[in-house]
Amino acid sequence: MNILNGTEAFNAMSAGQKIEARHTGSDLDFDEIRNFPATVFIDQDYEFRIAVVYMTIGLMQVPEAIKEAPVKGTLCFAPSLLTTELSKSFKWKNSESDLELLVRGLVHLYEDNAMTHARALISISHGSLIKNEESNSDDEMPWSDQNDQNSTSNDVEDSLTDFDQPKAEPASENLSVDELKRLQEEAEKSVAEKKLAETAEIEYQKLLSELLNGVAKANTPAEVNAHTRYTKPWTEQQRKPLLDAIHKRLQELAPAVAEIKMPPSLMVQIQNAKDLTELDCLEIEVSTRDPDIQPKLMGCVKQRRFELENQADGVGQ
Structure with missing residues (x-):
């Protein structure tokens, strides 16, 4: 875990990183920076770290692998399915194999994160971390010399991982690369x-x-x-x-x-119009109805208008 001071944490946050803090030397877990006062960056009683972002593989929460290439010489870790330690350390040299691991999401800056990643890949394949009791040795790996396990080269250009170009000796090392890639693809698909x-x-x-x-x-x-x-x-x-x-x-x-009582149809209302004023209002409503029925309704309007006008003439005589 990389502990940052106030200045480093503030610069990282300004660059878009999510920062967490806690009291210096505390056994408590880190908490989000927003839960601390604004003066926390200048307070010597606090320490900081870049927040861990998690991804889900199967049923496990796994710290995300880094997405950008680190500085040359940076100590990195990759999940290793074929070693007891479940991780392999190497120094970043920006080689083709390093970049392939990065693209496939298999490069971590912390060993614990790489080990958790390996456990998740084994779990999603329904595998087990329990050793075979019939094994001739508890520690020896069938594909490599015991003294070579979890070794780290001091020379950046000579650093090796489980996933570099295969050595001439153990042919099974090719299998570890293929197996890891397959499991990673299955995890991503899941x-x-x-x-x-x-x-x-x-x-x-x-x-x-x-x-x-x-x-x-x-x-x-x-x-x-x-x-x-x-x-x-x-x-x-x-x-x-x-x-x-x-x-x-x-x-x-x-x-x-x-x-619901259905109101009388418009035709019935026209036929029962009490006076010319009411009939005029109904004639306006006729224009809002379907064009196919308007001629028939207008015929009723003319008929009722004729009746009302004749009634008025009869009363005047």
Whole structure:
């Protein structure tokens, strides 16, 4: 773990890094910087670190690998599935193999993080960390000399990892590279599928909430039933909450619909118009109706106007 002083922490935060702090020498875990006063960076009683960002592999939370190449000579760690230590240390030399590890998300700055990464990869493959009791040796690895395990070269240009170009001796070292890549790809695929499933569930819940709200506010059976057109891609189980809500709302609307007294049709209103003023108002309403029925309604208007005018003439005589 790389401990920062106040100045280093402030500069890192200014560069966009997420910073955590705690009292110097405390056994407590680090906490988010926002939970400390603004003067914390100049207080000698606090120490800082760049916050650890986690990713999910299977059921495990794993510290994310670095995404940018470190400075040459930086001590790095990679998860190692074929060593007891579960990690392999090496000095960054910006070689092709180093960059390949970086692109595949397998480079850590802390050994514990690389070991956690390895445990997650073994777990997602349904593997075990328990040693085989039939093994001839508790410590010896079948693909390398025991003295070579977890070694770190002092020369940047000579640093080696489990994933550098294979040596001439153990052919099984090629297998470790292929196996690790396969497991990493499986882990990435699992994470991607999980994220897609979570996104789909969020979208489903959001749309379901909107539809349930719409059904509750619908005033007619037609408005209620219209909400089903949005559920064609859904499974029967996904559709059930909405169908239950629709059934309930239709039952609520049934007595109300029965009690509604339909107003007389426009044609009946025209035929029963009491005077020319009322007829004029109804004639205006005719213009808002379907063009196909307007001629028939205007015929009724003319007929009723003729009757009302003749009634007026008869009274005057």
